[in-house]
Amino acid sequence: MKIKITVNGTDTQGDVEPRTLLVNYVREHLGLTATNIGCDTSSCGACTVHLNGESVKSCTILAVQADGTSVTTVEGLATNGVMHPMQEAFMQNHGLQCGYCTPGMVMAAISLLNENANPTEQEVRIGLEGNLCRCTGYHNIVQSVLACAGKK
Amino acid sequence: MIPAPFDYKRASSAAEAISLISEYGEDAKFLAGGHSLLPLMKLRLASPAVLIDIARITDLSYIKDAGDHIAIGALTRHHDVEYSSVLKQHAPLLAHAAGFVGDPQIRHRGTIGGSIAHADPASDLPATTLALGATYVVQGPNGTREIAASNFYKGFLESDLAADEMLTEIRIPKMNGAGWSFQKFNRRAQDWAIVGVAAWRRGSESGVALVNMDNTPVLATSVSAALASGGSIADASQKAAAEARPSGDNNATAEYRTHLAKVLVRRALETASA
Numbered sequence: 001m002k003i004k005i006t007v008n009g010t011d012t013q014g015d016v017e018p019r020t021l022l023v024n025y026v027r028e029h030l031g032l033t034a035t036n037i038g039c040d041t042s043s044c045g046a047c048t049v050h051l052n053g054e055s056v057k058s059c060t061i062l063a064v065q066a067d068g069t070s071v072t073t074v075e076g077l078a079t080n081g082v083m084h085p086m087q088e089a090f091m092q093n094h095g096l097q098c099g100y101c102t103p104g105m106v107m108a109a110i111s112l113l114n115e116n117a118n119p120t121e122q123e124v125r126i127g128l129e130g131n132l133c134r135c136t137g138y139h140n141i142v143q144s145v146l147a148c149a150g151k152k
Numbered sequence: 153m154i155p156a157p158f159d160y161k162r163a164s165s166a167a168e169a170i171s172l173i174s175e176y177g178e179d180a181k182f183l184a185g186g187h188s189l190l191p192l193m194k195l196r197l198a199s200p201a202v203l204i205d206i207a208r209i210t211d212l213s214y215i216k217d218a219g220d221h222i223a224i225g226a227l228t229r230h231h232d233v234e235y236s237s238v239l240k241q242h243a244p245l246l247a248h249a250a251g252f253v254g255d256p257q258i259r260h261r262g263t264i265g266g267s268i269a270h271a272d273p274a275s276d277l278p279a280t281t282l283a284l285g286a287t288y289v290v291q292g293p294n295g296t297r298e299i300a301a302s303n304f305y306k307g308f309l310e311s312d313l314a315a316d317e318m319l320t321e322i323r324i325p326k327m328n329g330a331g332w333s334f335q336k337f338n339r340r341a342q343d344w345a346i347v348g349v350a351a352w353r354r355g356s357e358s359g360v361a362l363v364n365m366d367n368t369p370v371l372a373t374s375v376s377a378a379l380a381s382g383g384s385i386a387d388a389s390q391k392a393a394a395e396a397r398p399s400g401d402n403n404a405t406a407e408y409r410t411h412l413a414k415v416l417v418r419r420a421l422e423t424a425s426a
Binding site: 060 | 153154156158160183190191205207254256257258260341
């Protein structure tokens with residue numbers, strides 16, 4: 001089936017099987033491999049991208065469902081080589097260890113602040129409930145999000 | 153993991169969706185947010201031959217004040233239920249419970265109608281709407297009919313929906329200031345409840361429903377009867393599992409679930425009565 005998805009501001013077109021997952025479209029058809037596949041069962045959040053500006057788990061969305069939408073992956077955050085403030089905050093606050101969960105964490109965190117620009121620490125922790133860090137590096141991830149929100 | 157191959161159809165109206173499901177019959181499934189169905193398909197526990205994508209039927213996404221009740225379009229996302237000012241005012245238990253479904257990413261996609269039609273006894277919203285005395289409106293080839301939530305759930309992932317019917321609207325009676333509580337006991341924030349309780353109370357009236365205490369959501373009518381006849385919360389909550397037949401799994405034995413149900417019903421009623 002032919003689909004059109006705007007990915008990171010660029011119009012893309014694909015001819016995919018209906019069962020193709022959005023994460024596979026992004027990684028394999030477009031070669032944007034920053035978005036990771038973790039649990040593959042919509043639990044871990046490593047595959048989180050933005051669909052029309054909201055965080056979603058791209059392992060549990062068909063590419064055909066995303067036809068006509070706008071998708072942002074972590075590759076689409078920087079502008080002219082300058083990192084997004086959330087990426088900068090993760091770097092400054094050591095918000096990552098092995099890095100595998102990081103693309104999904106960053107995308108979930110940006111969506112969180114889009115909905116609640118001034119969260120408490122508890123709200124950040126609850127707001128990231130859909131993202132797992134197997135390094136258990138949650139403390140600095142939460143600090144990174146608070147820093148990006150200007151609360152640190 | 154990817155699902156087994158299937159044909160993909162897209163419906164732009166409820167009538168078109170019903171026409172398509174009538175054409176393809178038992179081999180077809182409706183696809184809304186997909187957050188119950190697609191995981192099952194990826195695990196090959198479900199392999200429908202045809203998916204009928206109904207998520208673009210935008211006129212089935214709404215939350216309206218309809219006088220004595222709130223009417224919610226079946227394709228309204230959990231996120232929109234959670235943040236609805238109309239629901240926060242008139243059915244705050246439902247808005248609150250919607251915020252416990254999955255996680256933010258899942259709530260951005262999953263729909264209230266999808267969750268109810270999936271009829272998973274471990275899901276939050278079937279039990280919550282059951283406690284609230286909801287009515288479900290379904291549409292089929294011969295028109296619409298209304299089903300009381302208390303008559304809807306027939307077995308594990310089985311409902312009163314016929315193969316060619318689609319859930320289109322959920323009607324929630326206004327809570328009119330009733331006290332309420334939603335209790336969800338689980339090990340990780342995003343998990344299904346090991347046991348959950350949705351409860352409201354207004355004078356001698358109450359509604360209490362249990363999550364994951366049977367192969368369907370359970371209306372704990374003995375608890376409400378005990379309260380209505382003047383029983384204490386402590387006594388009423390001892391009847392929490394009277395209508396339930398819980399089973400054991402990796403998370404809990406049936407005995408433990410029964411214990412949890414009594415504890416959580418007591419907590420819920422104390423909060424709802426405060």
